[in-house]
Amino acid sequence: MDKIQLKERVINQIDLERENILRIGREIYKNPETGYREHKTTKLLADELENLGLKVDRNIAVTGCRAYSNENKSGIKVAVMGELDSVICKDHKDCDINTGAMHACGHNMQTTVMYGVAAALVKSGVLSELDGRVDFMAVPAEEYIELDFREELKNKGELTYYSGKQELTYKGAFDDVSMCMMIHNFPIEEEGYKVAAQISGTGFVGKKIKFIGQEAHAGGTPYKGINALNMATIAINSMHVQRETFKDEDCVRVHQIMPKGGAIVNTVPADVQLETCIRAMNVPALRDANMKINRCVQGAAIAMGGHAEISDMPGYLPMNTDKIMADLFTENAKRFYQAEEILPFYKSTASFDIGDLSMFMPVLHPVSSGISGGLHSRDYKITNEEDAYITPIKIMACTLIDLLYDNAEIGERIVRDFKPVMTKEEYLDYLKESEVVTRY
Ligand SMILES: [Zn+2]
Ligand SMILES: [Zn+2]
Known part of the structure; x- marks a missing residue:
């Protein structure tokens, strides 16, 4: 089957899965949990991934889960990720009344996109036609908050680093991963855009x-x-x-x-x-x-x-996302959006812990829309579920097909040409060195 047919098949499958995908997205939205406390969300996603017939590891870094697929294949491995945690936004009408936790950074969409890509690829049978392995990861604790709670976990020996991706790197979770991809939403519609292929981060x-x-x-x-x-x-x-x-x-x-x-x-x-x-x-x-x-x-x-x-x-660490992966994303986005609705590069000075991973492997981190108001704010609102969940799943699934089609030619090339800012070992040394007490 050629690449275009594979994409058609996966897009049709996503349309069939629509109600199930939205059910999961809404369910996660209604149960916000902050970093390293995402027990309910982990269980929900791990159960759903297991229902697809995938082998799943649970609580990979206090919380979080990871599903494996195409394990019999050789070559590169792509991690499709979604972040589990919410922020705290006590003034938001939808926040958890006890904890103030609220999905005002849209991470419920990221994990739903991760699940949607998995469900569509598995159920359409497209996954087995791709060359390379794909892991679906729900990762904990992206927001750098509640540091006292994390310090407590650290003192109990349950974790070493406060960010989920730092902790997972430290635990060797990315040792066999060649590249990773995830999507974040931003209120870019105010500026007339539906997606942005690349975003910077400090x-x-x-x-x-x-x-x-x-x-x-x-x-x-x-x-x-x-x-x-x-x-x-x-x-x-x-x-x-x-x-x-x-x-x-x-x-x-x-x-x-x-x-x-x-x-x-x-x-x-x-x-x-x-x-x-x-x-x-x-x-x-x-x-x-x-x-x-x-x-x-x-x-x-x-x-x-x-x-x-x-x-x-x-x-x-600052985020350097991969230009070739971003170009593939843009090409796939053109199927759903007008060229003028696709922003090639969104300059953000916020910080993301996937920046750390971008130091030592190719990373795709585009931006989707479907929301209004500000991130982390009381006026944050999902306004269009198609733009928030469904279309990003389609674009990400098609981009994954591009990466792994025909002996994963494009994916292999990206990995071969990638120039790391630091190796993973240097990165782990950087983490260690950065934790320092200076007295004057
Ligand atoms: Zn955030
Ligand atoms: Zn976020």
């Missing part, structure tokens, strides 16, 4: 900063104290004046909150804490900005004669 470093001073009576003997709040003020001002040293194209972002600003007003503050996030579009710029921010903290401690402690946590 990398980030998460930081906790502690300024340690000396208490004294603020009215009586302030000259005996070392004011940690003043240290923090100097540090923040120094960070602001660094901004002219950041290059526009690197999209460096430095943003922070002050969870602790002192104890009582009539005592010179001796314990002041900042939570800081540094983002940039590439690894050298991220390292450069991080070094400068640390310098600002050190300078503030020296200026006031106090101490500072910085705890760095590995955030995500």
